Amino acid sequence: MKTVETRIPASRCPRCQAVVAPPASYCPWHPVAMTPTTVAGVGEIVSFTVLHSAPEGFRSPLNIAIVELEGGARFVCHGDETRGLKIGSSVAIEAIDDVYYFSHLGALERARLFWRRAGHAGDRANAIARSLAKRVWNRGPRGS
Amino acid sequence: MANVYVAGAGMTRVGRRSEPLQELMADAAHGALAEAGIERPGMVVVAAMNPEEFLGDGNFASNVATYLGLADTPAIRVETATSSGAAAFYASFAQVAAGLYQSVLVVGGEKMTHLLTPKVSEIIGRSIDPYERSYGATMPALAGLITRALLARKLVTPREIAQVAVKNHANAALNPYAHFQQAVTPEEVMESRMVAEPLRLLHCCPISDGAAALVLTAERGPVRVAGIGQGTDTLAVRHRESLTSFKANRMAARAAFQMAGFGPERVDFAELHDAFAPFELISLEDIGLVPPGKAGRVTLDGETARDGRLPINPSGGLKARGHPLAATGIAQIVECVWQLTRRVGARQVPGRVALAHSIGGLATNNWVTILEAA
Numbered sequence: 246m247k248t249v250e251t252r253i254p255a256s257r258c259p260r261c262q263a264v265v266a267p268p269a270s271y272c273p274w275h276p277v278a279m280t281p282t283t284v285a286g287v288g289e290i291v292s293f294t295v296l297h298s299a300p301e302g303f304r305s306p307l308n309i310a311i312v313e314l315e316g317g318a319r320f321v322c323h324g325d326e327t328r329g330l331k332i333g334s335s336v337a338i339e340a341i342d343d344v345y346y347f348s349h350l351g352a353l354e355r356a357r358l359f360w361r362r363a364g365h366a367g368d369r370a371n372a373i374a375r376s377l378a379k380r381v382w383n384r385g386p387r388g389s
Numbered sequence: 390m391a392n393v394y395v396a397g398a399g400m401t402r403v404g405r406r407s408e409p410l411q412e413l414m415a416d417a418a419h420g421a422l423a424e425a426g427i428e429r430p431g432m433v434v435v436a437a438m439n440p441e442e443f444l445g446d447g448n449f450a451s452n453v454a455t456y457l458g459l460a461d462t463p464a465i466r467v468e469t470a471t472s473s474g475a476a477a478f479y480a481s482f483a484q485v486a487a488g489l490y491q492s493v494l495v496v497g498g499e500k501m502t503h504l505l506t507p508k509v510s511e512i513i514g515r516s517i518d519p520y521e522r523s524y525g526a527t528m529p530a531l532a533g534l535i536t537r538a539l540l541a542r543k544l545v546t547p548r549e550i551a552q553v554a555v556k557n558h559a560n561a562a563l564n565p566y567a568h569f570q571q572a573v574t575p576e577e578v579m580e581s582r583m584v585a586e587p588l589r590l591l592h593c594c595p596i597s598d599g600a601a602a603l604v605l606t607a608e609r610g611p612v613r614v615a616g617i618g619q620g621t622d623t624l625a626v627r628h629r630e631s632l633t634s635f636k637a638n639r640m641a642a643r644a645a646f647q648m649a650g651f652g653p654e655r656v657d658f659a660e661l662h663d664a665f666a667p668f669e670l671i672s673l674e675d676i677g678l679v680p681p682g683k684a685g686r687v688t689l690d691g692e693t694a695r696d697g698r699l700p701i702n703p704s705g706g707l708k709a710r711g712h713p714l715a716a717t718g719i720a721q722i723v724e725c726v727w728q729l730t731r732r733v734g735a736r737q738v739p740g741r742v743a744l745a746h747s748i749g750g751l752a753t754n755n756w757v758t759i760l761e762a763a
Contacts, residue, residue, distance in 0.1 A: 265625075265628060267520060268433075268572055273623045273624075273625070273628055274623075282536075291534075291538070291632065292534040292535070292537045292538040292541075292632055293534065293537065293584050294533030294534050294585045294587075294588075295441055295533075295583075295585070295586040296525060296527065296529070296530045296533065296536060296584075296585045297582075297583050297584055297585065297586075298510070298527075298529065298585075299525050299527075300507065300510055300511050300514060300525055300527050301507055301508075301511050302525075303525040307525045307530075309524055309525060309625070310528060310534075311528055311627050311632075317689070319627040319629075320627060321520065321521050321524050321526065321626065321627050322524065323524060323525075331541075332537065332538065332541040344524075366762055
């Protein structure tokens with residue numbers, strides 16, 4: 246599970262605590278310098294599209310997604326598979342040659358991820374419960 | 390603040406035009422000046438989104454003013470991407486309201502059809518956040534992301550989105566200035582070529598050439614500018630809290646209605662920025678013209694049709710009148726003025742209060758303008 250270990254460079258606003266990725270010099274909402282940080286390359290699909298008329302320099306069809314990272318920032322990336330993908334789907338992000346791609350996380354990968362990231366038994370049970378609840382919820386309407 | 394009036398309006402037919410942009414802008418400008426009965430305005434405000442890259446022309450305020458025969462008149466250019474026309478109208482309004490000039494000519498235009506579509510898309514796409522652009526994001530791609538979020542939340546249905554295009558094409562068929570003169574069916578829209586899933590070709594506005602102009606005066610004219618508001622948001626779409634509503638819309642509408650001193654219930658008809666059909670539905674709700682969650686329903690029920698309770702885009706909108714970028718914000722107001730003064734023939738809608746709404750970039754710099762028959 247190398248993919249879940251990707252850390253994505255980001256920045257945080259000392260005023261409003263907003264996190265943006267990739268990092269910006271100044272907060273989009275406050276004229277103050279941001280502090281460098283990183284966020285885990287794991288999150289949920291906010292929306293995605295398959296572009297059939299890609300611009301110069303890209304090949305169609307082109308998958309583009311907005312992903313809400315667990316660290317709070319929303320991120321734009323590519324992905325090689327959109328079959329079965331839904332808004333709210335859990336994805337991992339990895340960098341290939343400095344370009345970020347999402348990949349769909351299966352149930353097993355998701356369980357392992359929560360298992361590994363939860364600090365102790367209580368958190369672990371909570372995380373699994375939340376994951377299950379989320380999967381049920383994801384069958385209904387959901388979005389940004 | 391002093392009252393500001395629209396004394397004259399002019400525009401060219403929108404579509405694929407062979408004339409130079411300066412010629413199109415001169416046609417629109419001289420039409421507006423003639424209607425106002427003014428030979429020389431106090432100032433010229435020019436709107437053009439990107440003549441540098443579409444045409445290779447710079448210093449465009451002087452370029453246009455000289456071509457018009459107004460080389461001796463002060464001229465500036467205003468640019469806020471696809472809402473440049475509305476921003477230029479605001480700048481002109483501010484000049485007159487502040488008492489700096491008694492009359493201002495605002496003229497906007499764009500010419501793009503001489504370039505291949507991928508090139509035009511790429512140039513328009515330069516108004517997108519550079520990081521998002523580096524992932525191939527174009528305007529249709531970002532609109533596709535927004536449309537998917539709308540559909541997933543069941544805020545609108547594919548049939549309701551298609552109805553926007555059907556309605557606006559029907560309106561444009563009665564507008565001799567429109568790019569498209571033919572009707573489309575819901576099936577044609579919903580089966581047209583996929584552009585950026587789930588957005589299809591007939592959900593998108595065409596690439597158009599054209600120009601539009603208005604003369605604003607301190608002296609009483611047939612239409613009064615009741616309110617103008619600007620709304621802004623981050624250049625990056627990924628930073629937005631919501632994809633299914635535009636903060637820049639809500640902010641612009643709030644400011645415009647505050648200036649007008651009345652609310653959306655007074656608006657009789659509107660020209661909304663439907664570069665992508667679902668944007669008309671989002672904007673109807675953001676501006677407060679219909680209650681949240683109702684835009685699709687009222688559209689399908691015909692309330693926004695020409696003979697409905699609240700006609701939206703009687704001109705045909707960007708979707709079917711066409712979208713010559715910096716001309717669009719002005720062309721919307723030209724339509725409102727001609728409607729309010731009962732000069733549009735078969736597509737006439739009733740009313741004394743009109744609203745024009747323009748989106749800059751992917752809703753980074755939006756404008757709402759409210760006009761009232763004086």
